[in-house]
Amino acid sequence: MAINIRNAVLQNVIGDSREDLExxxxxxxxxxxxxxxxxxxVLFEVIWQNAxxxxxxxxxxxxxxGLTR
Structure with a gap:
């Protein structure tokens, strides 16, 4: 059985408050x-798509x- 991680993550957080997301x-x-x-x-993808x-x-x-050494 294939699991769509993207959809699972989104379904898990849809409707969450800002505090919940944080x-x-x-x-x-x-x-x-x-x-x-x-x-x-997945969350970064949502941010990127809406930026x-x-x-x-x-x-x-x-x-x-942040990646500089």
Whole structure:
């Protein structure tokens, strides 16, 4: 049986409040569990799809800055 991770994640958070979404993200990041990474990827996809070009540039700058060693 194939599981559509994207749909499962979206169905799990649709209707959540901002606080609920923040709790989900913080929990996933703090837990460090590899199993949470696909869910964070789906949430990032939603952010990216709904971001303006200026927001995308800012996200990329923050990402690049966070990856500097």
């Amino acid at each position: 709790d989900t993200i913080v929990d996933a990041v703090q837990s460090g569990e590899e199993l949470m990474l696909p869910g964070l990827g 303006s070009e200026a927001n995308k540039k800012e996200m990329l700058q923050r990402l690049a800055g």
